[in-house]
Amino acid sequence: MSKTILTADDSASVRQMVTFTLKNSGYEVIESIDGVDALQKLEGKKIDMVITDLNMPNMNGIELIKEIRQIPEHKFVPIILLTTESQAEKKQEGKKAGATGWIVKPFKPEQLIAVTKKVLG
Amino acid sequence: MNLEDNQKVFKEEAYEKLAEIEETMLELEDSPDDSELISKAFRALHTIKGSGAMFDFNDIVAFTHDIENVYDLVRDNKIPVTKELISLTLSAHDHIKNMLDDPDNESEEMFEKRNEITNAIRSFLPGNNKAEDDVNLQAEVEEQLSDVYTIYRIRFKPDQELFITGTNPILLLNELREIGESVVAAHTDSIPNLKDINPEFCYTYWDIILRTNSEISAIQDVFIFVDDNCEIDIQKISKDDDFDIEFNEKKLGDILLDRGDIDASALQQALQKQLPVGEILIKEGLADSDSINSALAEQQFVKKIKDTVRKVEVSSSIRVASEKLDKLVDLVGELVTGQARLSQIANNTLNSDLLTVAEEIERLTAELRDNTMSVRMLTFGTTFNKFKRLVRDLGSDLGKEIILKTEGAETELDKTVIEQLNDPLVHILRNSIDHGIEPPEVRKMSNKPVQGTVTLSAKYSGAHVLISIQDDGAGMKAESIKKKAVDKGIITQDAKMTDNEIFQLIFMPGFSTAEKVTNVSGRGVGMDVVKKGIESLRGTVDVISQPGKGTTITLKLPLTLAIIDGLLVKIGPENFILPLAAVKECIELTRQDVEDAHGRHVINVRGQIVPYIRLKDQFKIKSKKLDIEQVVITEIGNYQIGFVVDSVIDQHQTVIKNLSKVYKNIDGISGATIMADGTVSLIIDINNLLRLVEHENLAQYN
Numbered sequence: 001m002s003k004t005i006l007t008a009d010d011s012a013s014v015r016q017m018v019t020f021t022l023k024n025s026g027y028e029v030i031e032s033i034d035g036v037d038a039l040q041k042l043e044g045k046k047i048d049m050v051i052t053d054l055n056m057p058n059m060n061g062i063e064l065i066k067e068i069r070q071i072p073e074h075k076f077v078p079i080i081l082l083t084t085e086s087q088a089e090k091k092q093e094g095k096k097a098g099a100t101g102w103i104v105k106p107f108k109p110e111q112l113i114a115v116t117k118k119v120l121g
Numbered sequence: 122m123n124l125e126d127n128q129k130v131f132k133e134e135a136y137e138k139l140a141e142i143e144e145t146m147l148e149l150e151d152s153p154d155d156s157e158l159i160s161k162a163f164r165a166l167h168t169i170k171g172s173g174a175m176f177d178f179n180d181i182v183a184f185t186h187d188i189e190n191v192y193d194l195v196r197d198n199k200i201p202v203t204k205e206l207i208s209l210t211l212s213a214h215d216h217i218k219n220m221l222d223d224p225d226n227e228s229e230e231m232f233e234k235r236n237e238i239t240n241a242i243r244s245f246l247p248g249n250n251k252a253e254d255d256v257n258l259q260a261e262v263e264e265q266l267s268d269v270y271t272i273y274r275i276r277f278k279p280d281q282e283l284f285i286t287g288t289n290p291i292l293l294l295n296e297l298r299e300i301g302e303s304v305v306a307a308h309t310d311s312i313p314n315l316k317d318i319n320p321e322f323c324y325t326y327w328d329i330i331l332r333t334n335s336e337i338s339a340i341q342d343v344f345i346f347v348d349d350n351c352e353i354d355i356q357k358i359s360k361d362d363d364f365d366i367e368f369n370e371k372k373l374g375d376i377l378l379d380r381g382d383i384d385a386s387a388l389q390q391a392l393q394k395q396l397p398v399g400e401i402l403i404k405e406g407l408a409d410s411d412s413i414n415s416a417l418a419e420q421q422f423v424k425k426i427k428d429t430v431r432k433v434e435v436s437s438s439i440r441v442a443s444e445k446l447d448k449l450v451d452l453v454g455e456l457v458t459g460q461a462r463l464s465q466i467a468n469n470t471l472n473s474d475l476l477t478v479a480e481e482i483e484r485l486t487a488e489l490r491d492n493t494m495s496v497r498m499l500t501f502g503t504t505f506n507k508f509k510r511l512v513r514d515l516g517s518d519l520g521k522e523i524i525l526k527t528e529g530a531e532t533e534l535d536k537t538v539i540e541q542l543n544d545p546l547v548h549i550l551r552n553s554i555d556h557g558i559e560p561p562e563v564r565k566m567s568n569k570p571v572q573g574t575v576t577l578s579a580k581y582s583g584a585h586v587l588i589s590i591q592d593d594g595a596g597m598k599a600e601s602i603k604k605k606a607v608d609k610g611i612i613t614q615d616a617k618m619t620d621n622e623i624f625q626l627i628f629m630p631g632f633s634t635a636e637k638v639t640n641v642s643g644r645g646v647g648m649d650v651v652k653k654g655i656e657s658l659r660g661t662v663d664v665i666s667q668p669g670k671g672t673t674i675t676l677k678l679p680l681t682l683a684i685i686d687g688l689l690v691k692i693g694p695e696n697f698i699l700p701l702a703a704v705k706e707c708i709e710l711t712r713q714d715v716e717d718a719h720g721r722h723v724i725n726v727r728g729q730i731v732p733y734i735r736l737k738d739q740f741k742i743k744s745k746k747l748d749i750e751q752v753v754i755t756e757i758g759n760y761q762i763g764f765v766v767d768s769v770i771d772q773h774q775t776v777i778k779n780l781s782k783v784y785k786n787i788d789g790i791s792g793a794t795i796m797a798d799g800t801v802s803l804i805i806d807i808n809n810l811l812r813l814v815e816h817e818n819l820a821q822y823n
Contacts, residue, residue: 013131013172055164069285075321078287084167092349100287101346106174106182119346121292 003048003120004028008038008064010056018051021109035059039067042074049120050079054090062097069098078119131176135221138165142214146207153202163192181220184235187242188213200245213238270334272359272423278326278352288347290323296343301333304422306415328415330422358423374398376416383408443536446497453493454684454776460486461797490684499539501579502530508550512575515554522571523558528578534586538658538678545654549590549674550575557594557672567669586680591673597666599623606632621759624664628652656808659700687775687804688753690766692736693744696802698775698794699764703755703807707769710750724752724763733763734814755807762811777804788813
């Protein structure tokens with residue numbers, strides 16, 4: 001069975017690119033536009049991995065990670081944070097909140113797949 | 122969805138962001154110190170650059186990169202917002218818009234404009250000549266693979282709370298395994314007692330010894346997400362080059378010392394005891410057993426690598442006369458027989474010393490047997506060239522364009538099997554080329570490529586090798602085969618047969634479907650000879666065909682001829698061997714079953730009627746009638762046939778001895794074997810026996 005990945009990003013073009021890339025590699029993708037939306041879509045579903053942007057309105061990536069780590073079913077789910085090179089301290093903060101790894105933007109589809117394979121096995 | 126759709130979405134988004142930038146700039150003119158506005162501008166530029174890179178707008182990315190850098194500094198209050206900066210940003214904004222409108226415009230004008238703005242922007246950057254010329258610089262340097270292998274020692278001690286970050290350490294270890302040859306040793310000493318365990322914690326840590334030709338950065342990359350909260354220690358132990366020079370593998374104590382698992386005084390203390398260092402260290406509580414085992418694993422790994430590096434230079438092969446090999450196989454066969462006797466005697470005496478020796482000999486003999494058999498193996502690929510030539514020559518003789526595709530060249534078969542396969546394979550290939558592949562003009566009409574393809578392939582299937590010859594020719598029509606078989610008197614008009622059964626008729630003696638006899642094939646002596654040849658190798662032949670699509674003939678052959686697994690059965694006072702490969706199951710035959718069948722030799726096996734042969738009657742062995750006999754159900758081709766015996770004894774490793782010339786043509790017996798007690802058992806050739814019985818019955822019937 002193919003694995004399901006939840007993405008959270010407020011940029012439509014990034015969302016579309018991420019979904020396109022992941023689906024091409026055989027993953028199921030659920031899209032969400034921010035942290036609040038992501039938490040709603042997470043509820044009661046079996047999610048194998050989360051990819052979230054850092055800067056989002058309503059609830060940002062760090063807050064989202066903290067929330068997810070509080071939910072028993074999703075406590076150990078791998079979470080990838082999309083950051084930018086100038087946000088090194090944010091990377092640390094994300095790590096502390098419980099992010100599994102990160103991808104520095106801008107990234108190429110191959111990089112996204114490589115990291116996904118790395119944390120998802 | 123494709124890349125173009127994606128680019129469209131990006132463009133829409135970029136126009137939005139550009140509008141945002143324009144608006145922000147105009148507001149900034151009034152309040153140049155508003156940090157919120159500056160961040161907004163930065164974020165917009167950042168999104169354009171970030172998304173642009175993903176959708177291959179590389180010119181926009183490179184161009185935006187410099188402005189973004191400037192705004193990064195503005196954000197940090199390192200550059201003030203000036204009128205010049207704002208107007209420059211606005212002209213950059215216009216330029217990006219132009220690039221978006223017409224991404225393929227590479228005119229001189231655009232280029233100049235771009236350079237002009239870029240230079241102006243760079244003048245804002247401190248030490249502006251250092252500004253990165255090209256954003257693509259950040260593209261990762263291709264991983265360098267060299268010929269030099271290095272051995273690394275890696276200690277990976279994860280943070281206890283590793284799991285809560287969603288990390289699976291096993292995946293990281295697997296990733297390391299992909300980089301090179303490795304051994305992994307786990308340290309489990311810090312796992313607490315069951316009552317103290319928190320199942321959400323990771324208590325284990327690992328030592329990995331890795332031999333790789335990748336750079337050390339490849340190893341560091343594996344741990345890239347965990348390097349700040351896990352203890353990762355990567356040490357270079359040695360290079361393969363080192364082995365060329367005088368190289369001694371390190372002593373256990375030295376390795377532990379290197380790793381910091383013990384200190385020098387502990388080592389000294391231990392060495393004085395003159396016992397294996399590892400044992401002492403554990404006993405004295407100076408190191409735990411996992412550390413010792415891990416260090417030992419490293420020692421062995423390095424030694425192994427060293428050995429293989431050296432071996433490369435000396436490994437070679439020698440040519441041996443095949444008679445010598447045949448003799449060797451004979452002798453091993455004798456040895457297996459002798460060993461079986463030894464084991465039986467040892468079992469009877471109950472002498473434990475003797476039993477130990479007998480078991481040792483049994484193990485060695487089995488190993489020797491396997492080794493000897495493997496020496497006789499040849500790859501099937503050695504025959505391919507000959508067949509390629511044959512197909513080419515025959516094809517041009519017949520005016521057909523045919524290529525032979527080969528698969529499974531690495532499949533190994535006993536030398537004798539390969540030699541004896543030659544004639545049957547030539548015959549089958551001829552048939553495929555002559556009858557199978559149509560002439561070019563016919564192929565053209567049926568929309569097939571003019572060039573016909575014959576595929577010869579070999580693959581393993583358990584203790585057998587499957588060799589198949591497949592053509593993409595005309596195939597066979599079950600109807601015309603049946604008609605021909607009726608004409609030739611092979612079957613009767615009202616015979617009810619499945620298509621598959623009908624195809625098997627081509628292997629009957631005196632059958633030929635070719636309309637006219639050519640000098641290549643079609644004399645009707647072909648396929649039955651093939652079948653006999655394969656059966657003499659204890660193999661089977663199967664054919665499937667689809668009209669218009671082609672025909673596939675599959676040969677199933679045993680891996681080796683000299684020794685087989687047999688089923689030892691008893692009939693009266695005599696032992697017989699049935700080849701185990703053909704045996705499907707053994708069931709009981711009671712006197713009641715026989716009476717229920719009213720004199721017909723059939724038995725009901727879970728609703729299926731299976732005919733059987735009474736070996737006792739066939740071999741005219743006199744013994745008293747039993748209430749319960751055994752039926753060994755075998756599968757021959759697509760049929761099931763039972764063989765009735767008095768009792769089934771055991772599986773028996775059978776060394777095949779050929780019968781002397783005088784007995785060579787006895788039907789139903791393929792050879793003999795010597796039993797552990799020195800007596801001789803005959804090996805039943807079930808195919809041959811079945812044919813014999815069929816002939817006898819037909820003769821009776823007629």
